[in-house]
Amino acid sequence: MEPLPGRAESCWTAAATPTRYPRLARSQRTEVAVVGGGIVGLTAAYLLTAAGCAVTVLEARRVGRQVTGRSTAKITSQHRLIYSHLARSLGDERALLYAEANHCGVELVIALARNLALECDLERTSAFAYARDDARIGALEAEARLAQGFGFAADVVRPAPLPFATAGALRFAHQAQFNPAKYLVGLAAAVNAGGGRIFEQSRVGKVARSGGRWCVDVGDHAVESDHVVVATALPIGGPIHFDEQTRPRCHIAMAFRADPSAMLDGMFIDVDQPSHSLRMGRDRDGPLLVALGPTFPTGHDGDVATRMRELEAWIRARIPAGGVVWRWVNEDYDTADRIPYAGELTKKAPGMYVATGFNGWGISNGTAAAMLVADQIQGLRNPWQALYNPERRASARFNQGGETRSAVARIAAIAPGSGGIVRNGEDRIAVYRMAGGTLRAFSAACTHMGCTVTWNNADSTWDCPCHGSVFADDGAVIHGPATKALKRVRVPSDEDRSARQSKP
Numbered sequence: 304m305e306p307l308p309g310r311a312e313s314c315w316t317a318a319a320t321p322t323r324y325p326r327l328a329r330s331q332r333t334e335v336a337v338v339g340g341g342i343v344g345l346t347a348a349y350l351l352t353a354a355g356c357a358v359t360v361l362e363a364r365r366v367g368r369q370v371t372g373r374s375t376a377k378i379t380s381q382h383r384l385i386y387s388h389l390a391r392s393l394g395d396e397r398a399l400l401y402a403e404a405n406h407c408g409v410e411l412v413i414a415l416a417r418n419l420a421l422e423c424d425l426e427r428t429s430a431f432a433y434a435r436d437d438a439r440i441g442a443l444e445a446e447a448r449l450a451q452g453f454g455f456a457a458d459v460v461r462p463a464p465l466p467f468a469t470a471g472a473l474r475f476a477h478q479a480q481f482n483p484a485k486y487l488v489g490l491a492a493a494v495n496a497g498g499g500r501i502f503e504q505s506r507v508g509k510v511a512r513s514g515g516r517w518c519v520d521v522g523d524h525a526v527e528s529d530h531v532v533v534a535t536a537l538p539i540g541g542p543i544h545f546d547e548q549t550r551p552r553c554h555i556a557m558a559f560r561a562d563p564s565a566m567l568d569g570m571f572i573d574v575d576q577p578s579h580s581l582r583m584g585r586d587r588d589g590p591l592l593v594a595l596g597p598t599f600p601t602g603h604d605g606d607v608a609t610r611m612r613e614l615e616a617w618i619r620a621r622i623p624a625g626g627v628v629w630r631w632v633n634e635d636y637d638t639a640d641r642i643p644y645a646g647e648l649t650k651k652a653p654g655m656y657v658a659t660g661f662n663g664w665g666i667s668n669g670t671a672a673a674m675l676v677a678d679q680i681q682g683l684r685n686p687w688q689a690l691y692n693p694e695r696r697a698s699a700r701f702n703q704g705g706e707t708r709s710a711v712a713r714i715a716a717i718a719p720g721s722g723g724i725v726r727n728g729e730d731r732i733a734v735y736r737m738a739g740g741t742l743r744a745f746s747a748a749c750t751h752m753g754c755t756v757t758w759n760n761a762d763s764t765w766d767c768p769c770h771g772s773v774f775a776d777d778g779a780v781i782h783g784p785a786t787k788a789l790k791r792v793r794v795p796s797d798e799d800r801s802a803r804q805s806k807p
């Protein structure tokens with residue numbers, strides 16, 4: 304099959320300056336340990352260092368390069384038709400709180416970017432949620448009325464300002480967009496300059512309570528703290544497992560060299576499925592058209608490359624664009640009530656704070672969650688505590704898990720540069736054939752809770768269909784909740800395997 308066009312990296316991380324914070328090389332004590340250098344972790348770390356707290360950030364890879372650095376980076380309180388949904392399901396009061404939290408999140412991102420002079424391509428623009436069908440205009444108008452009541456500059460335009468046919472769009476004025484990786488690189492520098500300590504390539508394996516303090520383990524070293532903020536997208540460790548009450552949702556994204564005849568003015572998302580999301584961006588070589596395709600549960604599709612090809616075809620049929628420059632895959636966690644879980648685990652683990660389940664809107668929600676956590680640590684009241692309550696009753700088994708989509712009968716059938724799952728007696732083995740033909744084999748059991756991984760043929764990763772862990776083709780963890788690499792095993796031969804299978 305033809306290789307996919309473009310480079311396999313987010314256009315945002317490609318344009319951001321690399322960071323070089325040290326690894327944690329000795330055990331130490333601090334007031335607040337922050338696990339994870341994404342938008343939640345770094346915003347909380349910045350607010351706390353600015354308030355005079357001693358903060359240590361532990362990042363498994365490099366800051367700003369995971370979910371946040373691979374997002375669409377719309378800074379907006381317009382989350383499709385969220386307010387009508389929340390008003391219907393949870394009442395006007397909760398819908399208003401959600402509006403206020405996200406509005407404050409949006410404004411804090413903009414204020415930090417401006418006040419700290421972060422070079423992150425920040426631009427004020429409008430957010431549009433568009434509908435293809437006239438029958439949906441009533442729903443857009445109802446959302447606009449509700450949003451106006453909550454103080455947003457919202458209205459409906461007909462059609463959407465897009466170069467293809469739409470019925471209309473809900474517009475929120477005064478929203479913004481940026482490069483999230485550049486923003487987080489700048490925010491990390493501000494944390495560091497304010498006295499916060501940042502350690503990269505320091506994956507936390509365990510968070511435990513010991514002697515009245517939190518003990519955050521990174522290999523042979525540990526950070527002891529009074530408070531611990533677990534900001535790892537899906538929390539690792541801790542007494543509440545968010546595995547069953549959140550669900551990982553995968554998105555594919557492509558950045559095309561922009562065509563001067565089709566520069567979009569605003570940020571766009573389809574209110575209906577299959578939904579696409581659009582905005583302009585830029586890399587070092589100039590403007591880009593950034594497009595996201597329809598979503599699917601992580602690890603539930605054995606042919607993500609075809610989704611990429613479909614996204615390219617979708618764009619080419621609608622918007623003039625140059626070549627594909629960047630392409631990437633990303634995931635975020637959904638919740639049953641579409642509200643994140645964030646804040647202190649006051650009943651189960653006082654002093655531990657989590658933030659997860661942003662439903663694809665964690666730039667604003669994640670910033671608001673970080674504000675909540677920073678307030679709680681300082682003993683300040685915060686109006687969103689009840690809204691985001693991480694200990695609220697969750698719908699049972701929201702996450703039903705999943706099965707691998709990469710089963711193959713024979714190792715010989717795995718093409719160079721590709722992976723597949725084979726049976727070996729009772730075991731399942733994940734086999735990757737490198738471009739040169741050499742095979743690498745791993746236990747196919749995800750090191751989080753044992754589900755069988757799926758080969759992602761767009762990003763060349765092993766993706767877990769249960770809680771979204773992502774492993775590189777060499778088995779290393781890219782994205783948690785897993786904290787350990789896939790276990791390397793001997794490559795079985797097809798003949799040995801069939802002999803084992805045929806044994807009674």
Ligand SMILES: Cc1cc2nc3c(=O)[nH]c(=O)nc-3n(C[C@H](O)[C@H](O)[C@H](O)COP(=O)(O)OP(=O)(O)OC[C@H]3O[C@@H](n4cnc5c(N)ncnc54)[C@H](O)[C@@H]3O)c2cc1C
Binds near residue numbers: 366379555
């Ligand atoms: C394709 C896509 C597009 C999106 N677009 C938007 C958008 O336009 N607007 C919007 O509001 N939201 C958007 N979102 C959602 C938003 O990007 C996320 O909700 C948000 O970035 C999550 O931030 P985070 O800090 O929780 O996670 P992350 O940014 O992933 O940060 C978590 C960090 O923790 C680190 N980590 C993980 N495990 C460990 C460990 N064991 N030890 C140490 N560190 C660890 C990771 O390496 C990572 O750096 C989008 C999501 C996706 C998937």
Ligand code: FES
Binds near residue numbers: 749750770772
């Ligand atoms: S991420 Fe939980 S089992 Fe794989």
